[in-house]
Amino acid sequence: MxxxxxxxxxxxxxxxxxxxxxxxxxxxxxxxxxxxxxxxxxxxxxxxxxxxxxxxxxxxxxxxxxxxxxxxxxxxxxxxxxxxxxxxxxxxxxxxxxxxxxxxxxxxxxxxxxxxxxxxxxxxxxxxxxxxxxASGYVVPSWTLPDPEARPGTIDSISLRSKALRREQWIRLYRPARFREVRRYPLLIVHDGDDYLNYAAAKTVLDNLIHRGEVAPLVAAFIPPGNRLVEYANYAPHARFVARELVPYLTEELPLIDLPDGRCLMGSSFGGVASLSTAVRYPSVFGSLLVESGSFVFTDIGAEHGGGPVFDPVVKFVNGYRARPRVVADRIYQTCGIYEPLITPNRSMVSTFRDTGMEVRYAEARDGHNWENWRDRLRDALTWIFPGEQKFVYE
The missing domain is CATH 2.60.40.10 (Immunoglobulins)
Structure with a gap:
C-alpha cells in the first residue's frame, strides 16, 4: 500500500x-x-x-x-x-x-x-x-455528472408500515427511463438511501449507466435508516423488514425478477454491516451484495476493539461470522479505501468470504471513508452485478 x-x-x-x-x-x-x-x-x-x-x-x-x-x-x-x-x-x-x-x-x-x-x-x-x-491523475468520473443526453429515471417517495420496525418506513423508489410493466427488472436495495442520493449522485449514476447500456435497467429502493447505529448493527427487526416486508411488497407492486439472482443489497460503512447481517439471516433472498468500506470490526484476540460501545454488536456479529463463515449470496462486490482505518479488516474479510465458495470481487481506491469514494466505485460494482448485456427481461 x-x-x-x-x-x-x-x-x-x-x-x-x-x-x-x-x-x-x-x-x-x-x-x-x-x-x-x-x-x-x-x-x-x-x-x-x-x-x-x-x-x-x-x-x-x-x-x-x-x-x-x-x-x-x-x-x-x-x-x-x-x-x-x-x-x-x-x-x-x-x-x-x-x-x-x-x-x-x-x-x-x-x-x-x-x-x-x-x-x-x-x-x-x-x-x-x-x-x-x-492528486495527479484523479478526475471526477464523467458518468457521475449530469448527461443531458441521458433520459432520466423517476424517483417517488412511498411509505410502508413496518411491523418489524414498528413505524412507517419511507422509501425513495427509482424507476428507470422507459419503465414498462411488460418487462421484469432487477432490484437494488440501498442502505443510507438518502445519503447515496444526496452525496453520491446515485440517481445520476444510474441514469447514465443505464443510458449507456453498461447497466441493465433496474429498480432501486433507497431506504433511509431510523437510528442507524442500532438498526444497522446486526439488528434482527431491520433484517426482517428488508427481507420479509420490503422485498415481498416491492415484488407484488412492481414487475420485478422474483429470484435471488435479480436482487442486490448494498450499503457502506455500517450500511455494509446491515447488508451482510441481513443476508446472513436470510441467505435465500439476495443473489448479490455490494459492500463499500464495511465496518467489519472484529477481535481475533482479546476484547478491545477501540470502536466504542456502538461497535459492540458489530464486533460480536463479525466475530461470529468469521468463526462460522457460510454462503449468504452468490456474489459479493467489496471495496475499501486504502487510506481508511477499516482497510485491514476489509482485506481480511475478502478471504473469509472467498473461503465459503462465494464469488468475490474486491477493489481498493486511494481514497478514504467518504461518499465520493463510494460514488466512484459504483460503475465497476453495478456493471459486474447487473451488466447491461445481460437480459433481465421476462415476458
Missing amino acids: TSPTTTAPTSGHQRKLAINRLRDRLATSDTGAVDRFLQRHTAPIIEGRFATFLWRGDAEEVMVRHRVVGLPDPLHLRRLPDTDLWHATIELPEMSRVEYQFEVVRGGVREQYLNDPLNPRLAHGPFGSQSVAA
Missing part, C-alpha cells in the same frame, strides 16, 4: 517546488511575492507526487485534520518567516483523493473544522462539507 507521507523540504527535488521558489524570492525582500504566489496557485498545490497545503492569516498554530491512515493527524503547517503564509508538503501518490479541514489557533482560541479558504473544491456529506485534495 502506498500512503501519503510527510516530506521534509530539503531534498534536491523539493527545492524545485513552488513553495521553495517563493522562499527564495522572499529572501530578496520581494514584498509582493506572497500575493502574486496566491494569485497563481490554488491550494493545495499539486506538483507531481507532492501536495503542498497552504493557509494564510495570523495564527499561533495551523494544522490539517484528516482521516488518512499513515499520515500524521494533525499535520502541522509551518509559517514562512516574516509572512502570514503557512505551509506543509506531503507526498500524495497518483490517483489519490483526500478530504481535509483545518484547525487553527488564533488569539489563544482553537478553531476547528474549517474548510480551506484557498481551495474551491468541496465534498459534501451528512455532517457538512470538507475540502478536497486531488
Whole structure:
C-alpha cells in the first residue's frame, strides 16, 4: 500500500517546488511575492507526487485534520518567516483523493473544522462539507455528472408500515427511463438511501449507466435508516423488514425478477454491516451484495476493539461470522479505501468470504471513508452485478 507521507523540504527535488521558489524570492525582500504566489496557485498545490497545503492569516498554530491512515493527524503547517503564509508538503501518490479541514489557533482560541479558504473544491456529506485534495491523475468520473443526453429515471417517495420496525418506513423508489410493466427488472436495495442520493449522485449514476447500456435497467429502493447505529448493527427487526416486508411488497407492486439472482443489497460503512447481517439471516433472498468500506470490526484476540460501545454488536456479529463463515449470496462486490482505518479488516474479510465458495470481487481506491469514494466505485460494482448485456427481461 502506498500512503501519503510527510516530506521534509530539503531534498534536491523539493527545492524545485513552488513553495521553495517563493522562499527564495522572499529572501530578496520581494514584498509582493506572497500575493502574486496566491494569485497563481490554488491550494493545495499539486506538483507531481507532492501536495503542498497552504493557509494564510495570523495564527499561533495551523494544522490539517484528516482521516488518512499513515499520515500524521494533525499535520502541522509551518509559517514562512516574516509572512502570514503557512505551509506543509506531503507526498500524495497518483490517483489519490483526500478530504481535509483545518484547525487553527488564533488569539489563544482553537478553531476547528474549517474548510480551506484557498481551495474551491468541496465534498459534501451528512455532517457538512470538507475540502478536497486531488492528486495527479484523479478526475471526477464523467458518468457521475449530469448527461443531458441521458433520459432520466423517476424517483417517488412511498411509505410502508413496518411491523418489524414498528413505524412507517419511507422509501425513495427509482424507476428507470422507459419503465414498462411488460418487462421484469432487477432490484437494488440501498442502505443510507438518502445519503447515496444526496452525496453520491446515485440517481445520476444510474441514469447514465443505464443510458449507456453498461447497466441493465433496474429498480432501486433507497431506504433511509431510523437510528442507524442500532438498526444497522446486526439488528434482527431491520433484517426482517428488508427481507420479509420490503422485498415481498416491492415484488407484488412492481414487475420485478422474483429470484435471488435479480436482487442486490448494498450499503457502506455500517450500511455494509446491515447488508451482510441481513443476508446472513436470510441467505435465500439476495443473489448479490455490494459492500463499500464495511465496518467489519472484529477481535481475533482479546476484547478491545477501540470502536466504542456502538461497535459492540458489530464486533460480536463479525466475530461470529468469521468463526462460522457460510454462503449468504452468490456474489459479493467489496471495496475499501486504502487510506481508511477499516482497510485491514476489509482485506481480511475478502478471504473469509472467498473461503465459503462465494464469488468475490474486491477493489481498493486511494481514497478514504467518504461518499465520493463510494460514488466512484459504483460503475465497476453495478456493471459486474447487473451488466447491461445481460437480459433481465421476462415476458
